[in-house]
Every structure is written in structure tokens, then in C-alpha cells.
Amino acid sequence: xxxLRLVLTRATFYAAAAIFAALFAIPLVWLLFAPFDARAxxxxxxxxxxxxxxxxxxxxxxxxxxxLFQNSIIQAGGAMLLVTLLATLAAYALSRSxxxxxxxxxxxxxxxxxxxxxxxxMVPLFLLIYSLGxxxxxxxxxxxxxxxxxxxxIFIMRDFVDSIPRSYEESALVAGASAWGxxxxxxxxxxxxxxxxxxxxxxxxxxxxxxxxxxxxxSPSNMPASVxxxxxxxxxxxxxxxxxxxxxxLYTLPVLALYLFVNWRYGFRxxxxxxx
Amino acid sequence: MARVVFDHVSKHFGAVRAVDDVSFDIEDGEFIxxxxxxxxxxxxxxxxxxxxxxxTSGRIAVDDRDVTFAKPKERDVGMVxxxxxxxxxxxxxxxIAYPLKVRGAPAKDRAARTADVAQSLGxxxxxxxxxxxxxxxxxxxxxxxxxxxxxxxxxxFDEPLSNLDAKLRVEARSFLKHLQVELGVTxxxxxxxxxxxxALADRIAVMEGGRVVQMGPPLEVYRxxxxxxxxxxxxxxxxxxxxxxxxxxxxxxxxQAAGLDVAVDPGRASRFRDGAxxxxxxxxxxxxxxxxxxxxxxxxxxxxxxxxxPETLITCTVDGQLxxxxxxxxxxxxxxxxxxxxxxxxxxxxxxxxxxRVER
Numbered sequence: 001x002x003x004l005r006l007v008l009t010r011a012t013f014y015a016a017a018a019i020f021a022a023l024f025a026i027p028l029v030w031l032l033f034a035p036f037d038a039r040a041x042x043x044x045x046x047x048x049x050x051x052x053x054x055x056x057x058x059x060x061x062x063x064x065x066x067x068l069f070q071n072s073i074i075q076a077g078g079a080m081l082l083v084t085l086l087a088t089l090a091a092y093a094l095s096r097s098x099x100x101x102x103x104x105x106x107x108x109x110x111x112x113x114x115x116x117x118x119x120x121x122m123v124p125l126f127l128l129i130y131s132l133g134x135x136x137x138x139x140x141x142x143x144x145x146x147x148x149x150x151x152x153x154i155f156i157m158r159d160f161v162d163s164i165p166r167s168y169e170e171s172a173l174v175a176g177a178s179a180w181g182x183x184x185x186x187x188x189x190x191x192x193x194x195x196x197x198x199x200x201x202x203x204x205x206x207x208x209x210x211x212x213x214x215x216x217x218x219s220p221s222n223m224p225a226s227v228x229x230x231x232x233x234x235x236x237x238x239x240x241x242x243x244x245x246x247x248x249x250l251y252t253l254p255v256l257a258l259y260l261f262v263n264w265r266y267g268f269r270x271x272x273x274x275x276x
Numbered sequence: 277m278a279r280v281v282f283d284h285v286s287k288h289f290g291a292v293r294a295v296d297d298v299s300f301d302i303e304d305g306e307f308i309x310x311x312x313x314x315x316x317x318x319x320x321x322x323x324x325x326x327x328x329x330x331x332t333s334g335r336i337a338v339d340d341r342d343v344t345f346a347k348p349k350e351r352d353v354g355m356v357x358x359x360x361x362x363x364x365x366x367x368x369x370x371x372i373a374y375p376l377k378v379r380g381a382p383a384k385d386r387a388a389r390t391a392d393v394a395q396s397l398g399x400x401x402x403x404x405x406x407x408x409x410x411x412x413x414x415x416x417x418x419x420x421x422x423x424x425x426x427x428x429x430x431x432x433f434d435e436p437l438s439n440l441d442a443k444l445r446v447e448a449r450s451f452l453k454h455l456q457v458e459l460g461v462t463x464x465x466x467x468x469x470x471x472x473x474x475a476l477a478d479r480i481a482v483m484e485g486g487r488v489v490q491m492g493p494p495l496e497v498y499r500x501x502x503x504x505x506x507x508x509x510x511x512x513x514x515x516x517x518x519x520x521x522x523x524x525x526x527x528x529x530x531x532q533a534a535g536l537d538v539a540v541d542p543g544r545a546s547r548f549r550d551g552a553x554x555x556x557x558x559x560x561x562x563x564x565x566x567x568x569x570x571x572x573x574x575x576x577x578x579x580x581x582x583x584x585x586p587e588t589l590i591t592c593t594v595d596g597q598l599x600x601x602x603x604x605x606x607x608x609x610x611x612x613x614x615x616x617x618x619x620x621x622x623x624x625x626x627x628x629x630x631x632x633r634v635e636r
Contacts, residue, residue: 167361174326174432175375175422176349185374189365 067228160194
């Protein structure tokens with residue numbers, strides 16, 4: 001009786017867990033199978049007949065290839081470098097300077113950047129970028145994303161910077177380091193895991209961003225992959241599943257590679273500070 | 277090696293006077309302890325010396341060179357921090373070599389010098405490890421190694437022993453003393469532990485409220501505390517301080533309180549009037565147990581008895597006042613007994629109503 005109850009409890013637990021897991025896994029499995037299926041539809045099934053022809057067609061689309069392997073990389077990579085660099089310096093300054101109300105400032109920035117976003121901010125952003133003469137440039141897209149992501153990035157970085165004891169820096173100064181030397185030798189290496197978190201997070205955000213490049217860019221040669229994916233739709237506006245999935249699979253690979261690289265090289269940690 | 281001068285140095289943080297008109301000289305090769313309770317300004321004084329703070333007024337000089345506003349790197353000091361502040365992402369070897377690295381020493385010299393210092397401090401087997409992988413005592417030695425590796429002119433310590441456990445602390449204390457003598461480096465050492473200061477210093481500067489209230493060799497400060505504050509801060513247990521009234525009777529002077537009556541040289545009390553409120557100070561080791569009331573200077577009932585091995589601490593209440601005696605070898609009285617003590621006059625210190633010591 002007891003055994004039966006145990007088995008039943010376990011069985012129920014695993015069944016429930018399996019259902020939840022399936023909810024998340026099925027779309028991913030579909031994304032893995034459909035690109036290799038000559039007659040893919042919305043059903044999840046083993047590719048039959050198996051084919052690589054879908055990828056052939058995708059690579060034949062020069063516009064989409066350029067969007068994915070050039071424009072998206074430039075935009076996401078550019079914003080990643082800019083956000084990581086600026087957030088680190090800003091967080092360091094905010095953490096170490098005696099500015100009054102600096103906490104209010106960073107909370108305020110995060111609040112506004114999360115409320116005033118996307119569609120609501122798009123009209124003024126468009127006007128701003130227009131008057132800067134940056135419409136239809138990659139730089140315009142990079143700057144808009146950088147501005148939008150910086151507050152949260154600074155917020156994340158501050159947690160890491162705040163966790164460095166002041167005495168580390170002071171001991172570097174007394175040892176004879178210059179201010180820049182202290183920052184480079186001590187502060188930077190210690191906050192590097194935080195920089196990696198911010199870098200990957202920024203990259204993913206820009207990589208998946210559709211609205212900003214869609215509004216700010218005009219020429220097809222500047223479009224990133226998130227926009228270019230619509231070139232695999234029919235003129236009637238329905239996706240060609242074989243091609244969109246093949247393109248989507250390629251679209252996920254750089255992010256996956258970046259994540260794996262950072263995880264292997266630095267490891268992810270969301271709470272800064274190295275306990276000595 | 278260097279001579280250090282603090283000339284009327286003050287440091288204010290807003291309305292707070294962390295360091296208030298501090299002046300002292302440190303001779304070449306001298307070991308000075310800044311001693312005081314937390315918030316007395318001793319750490320700020322040290323940071324002024326290191327260049328981590330800049331004084332509001334006054335002047336600091338090393339070897340006659342004005343360094344008042346010099347950056348830390350221009351001062352040629354080595355500093356051991358309370359939390360050691362070892363860089364967690366560097367190995368022990370990299371930590372020790374850091375001052376040499378920022379000075380642009382060639383890698384070969386760096387390695388040689390690091391190995392040298394590490395060996396003399398007994399941490400040469402740890403060079404490849406990281407700070408997180410070694411013990412507190414080893415971290416402390418690493419921190420010392422990093423501070424001496426570039427042969428600084430002045431050696432600064434910010435409570436370097438406070439993070440060690442009691443046994444290790446005594447060991448590290450003698451080690452530091454030995455090292456300082458061996459290197460002959462001028463040292464400024466901050467501590468709130470009076471025993472540490474007594475053991476290490478050539479001279480102690482006792483600080484209170486941002487000021488140096490007394491500076492002198494350990495035994496002098498111990499024997500002739502300038503104020504009741506110093507008397508109370510040095511020694512464990514500290515000096516007994518008992519409020520007394522001065523009675524001038526003809527040519528004789530007596531100090532009296534409930535349960536206490538002692539004659540003093542009238543010369544010592546000459547500047548006070550009859551009935552003046554004074555404070556009597558006596559070290560616990562200078563209270564002698566006597567068998568009967570006739571010889572006694574004061575009498576109290578025994579409040580606690582603490583046998584510590586070589587000595588026994590007896591605390592008595594005398595009219596609500598606690599007085600502690602340190603007895604060696606005597607058969608100690610028991611709890612609740614009435615004990616008679618005698619104080620020899622030459623062991624007795626007097627403080628006026630402002631708490632300042634009365635010179636003999």
C-alpha cells in the first residue's frame with residue numbers, strides 16, 4: 001500500500017514535470033527538425049524526407065545572408081562593446097564617486113528606461129536619429145540600443161563594482177599604481193564576470209530586436225537578420241516554413257556560440273565579488 | 277629608511293574633526309604605534325601618511341621632503357591593510373611582485389626579489405596559489421611581503437593582526453617586531469590593542485578624539501599616563517581610578533574616599549585647596565594584600581576572584597566603586613571576604629578634576 005502510494009506520487013510528479021518540460025521543449029525540437037524536412041509544417045515530426053536543400057535556398061538569398069552574418073553581427077556586436085564599456089566605466093564612477101543622489105539616479109534611469117521603451121519612445125527616437133543624420137545607418141541602430149540598454153547594464157555592473165572592497169584599490173595605489181593602472185590591474189579583472197553578463201545580455205537583446213532597425217533602417221543592405229527573416233515570407237504574408245526555420249536555426253547559432261564561449265572562458269555569475 | 281614629520285596636521289570630514297592638530301616626529305628606523313579606541317582618528321592619520329587622504333591643514337614631510345599632497349605612488353611607502361587586501365585574481369607571487377611591476381622592474385628581477393622576500397617570510401611554497409587558497413596567517417605574511425618587496429621608506433600597518441585568532445596574533449606580533457628590527461624601516465602602526473602597542477612600539481602615541489594625548493616609550497606611557505583616558509586605556513586590567521577628596525590638615529595631606537584613606541606627600545597636592553576633588557590612580561599590580569586593617573590604605577569586600585595561573589585578579593567593591601588588584605603568589609581571599617590593601621605612595625598617581633596627571 002505504502003509502496004503503491006510512493007510509486008503513484010512519483011509517477012504523478014514525473015508526468016507533471018514531463019508535461020511542463022514538453023511545453024518548453026517542443027518548439028525547440030520543432031526548430032531542430034523542421035529545417036531538415038522537405039515538407040515541413042507546424043507539426044513536430046522527424047524530418048521526412050530528410051534534406052539540406054532548405055539551407056541551400058537560404059544561402060542563395062544574398063540579402064538574408066548579409067543581414068545575418070554582417071549586419072546583425074555589426075549591430076549586436078557594436079552595441080555589446082559600447083554598452084559593456086560604458087556601463088563598466090559608469091558603474092565604476094557611480095560606485096566610487098561621492099556624488100549625492102547617485103542611487104536615486106541609477107534607480108531613476110532603470111525605471112524610465114523600462115517604462116519609456118519600444119513603441120512609446122520610437123517617435124522621438126526617430127526624430128532624434130533623423131536630425132542627427134543617422135537614419136539608415138548601422139550606427140544609428142547601435143546608438144539607440146545602447147541608450148536603451150545602458151541603464152539596466154549600469155545597474156547590473158554596479159552590483160559587481162560595489163562588491164570590490166575599497167582596500168584592494170587603495171592597496172594598489174599605495175603599491176605605486178596610477179589611477180588608471182589600479183583600474184586596469186585590479187578593478188577590471190575582478191568585475192570581468194559582470195562585464196561578460198552585460199555583454200551577452202546586450203548582444204542577445206540587440207540580436208533579437210526587430211522594431212528599432214525596422215524603423216530606423218531603409219536600405220535592404222543595412223537590415224539585420226530579425227528584419228531579413230521576412231524575405232522568407234510569401235507575398236501574401238505567410239511564412240515559408242522550410243526556409244524560415246532553416247534561417248531561424250542559423251540565426252540562433254551565434255548567440256549559442258557566444259554563450260558557450262563566455263561560460264567556458266569566464267563562467268556566469270550574477271552576484272559579483274570574489275571572496276578571498 | 278626615513279624620518280617622518282607631522283606638523284599640525286588636521287583632517288576634517290564635514291563638521292567632524294577626524295584628526296585635530298596632530299604633530300609628531302618619527303625618527304629614522306623608529307617603530308611608532310598609534311593607539312586609541314575606534315573613531316579616535318588613528319586610521320585617518322595613517323591614511324594621511326599613505327596619501328589616501330589629504331589633510332585639511334598642516335604639513336607632512338618624509339626626509340625633509342614635503343609630501344603633504346603627494347600621491348601615494350610618489351611617497352614610497354608599503355602598507356599592510358586590516359583585511360590584507362590581497363588581489364583575489366592574482367597568485368601569491370603576482371601579489372607580492374605587484375609593487376615591482378607597477379614600477380616597471382624587469383620580470384627577471386621581479387621574480388628573484390619575490391622569491392627572496394617570500395623565502396624570508398616563509399611563504400615560498402605558496403607562490404603559485406591564490407589568496408583564497410591560503411590561511412589567514414599566510415595571507416597576512418603575503419600582505420607583509422607585498423609591502424616590503426620594493427624596500428619602502430616607511431612601513432604602514434592598519435591593525436594587521438586584528439583578523440587573526442588569539443594564538444596566531446601573538447606569534448605574528450613577535451614576527452613583525454623581529455622583521456621591523458631586521459629591516460630597520462621606519463614604521464607607523466595603528467592598533468586599538470594596548471598589548472600590541474606595548475609589545476611592538478619604540479614609542480606609543482595615544483589618540484583620543486583626533487588628538488594625540490600622549491606620546492612616549494611604552495613603559496613611560498604605562499607608568500605615567502598623562503590623563504585618566506590614557507590610564508584607563510593602557511594595561512589589562514587598566515589602572516584603577518578612584519574619585520577622592522583631598523584633606524589638607526596642617527602640614528599633612530590625605531586622600532579620602534569611603535573605605536580608603538591614604539597619605540600623600542603634601543608637595544604633590546600643594547596647588548589644590550582642601551576638599552578638592554581629585555582622582556587617584558593605581559595599577560592593579562601595585563595593590564598589596566595586608567592581613568589587618570591597621571596597615572591598610574583601603575578596605576573592600578571581594579566581588580570576583582579570577583585565577584589566571586601566574587596571577588590572580590581580585591576585584592573589590594569600595595563604596596560602589598570597583599577596584600582590581602593583581603596578586604602574585606599570595607593566598608587569595610575568597611568571595612565575600614573583606615580584604616585589606618596597601619598602596620605605597622610612590623606607586624600612586626594623581627589626576628586633577630580635568631583628568632590631567634599631577635606631576636610629582
